[in-house]
Amino acid sequence: MAKLEKILCRTLEALLDGKRPRMPDVGGDILDAFLALSRARSYHQHGPNPITWEALAAWSQMMRRPLPPHHAEIIMALDEVWMRDAARRMGNAASGASPQPMVSDTPLSAGLFDAITGG
Secondary structure (H helix, E strand, O other): OHHHHHHHHHHHHHHHOOOOOOOOOOOHHHHHHHHHHHHOOOEEOOEEOOOOHHHHHHHHHHOOOOOOHHHHHHHHHHHHHHHHHHHHHHOOOOOOOOOOOOOOOOOOOHHHHHHHHOO
């Protein structure tokens, strides 16, 4: 499984860099599970939280998609890659690197501003 983990991690790295990698023939279900969990991840004031084992177990149960332990470990390895990329994009305050601005594709409207600020 170490080989599959490396292939999927490299694929995710390429996706995060904006490239269009060739999707591997195997492991698509694992990558889909990671992407579903990643979309539901929580954030705190300093950025994203990693996917928890509890969230992984709950997703697996809710979607009725049992995950063997080695697939769960691959999903957590993919999350490490994602978290490293998020940290790189946000910049590291200790190193003095300036963070990449997080820009939304949605233009700001009066309604959106009110929803964000509670107005």
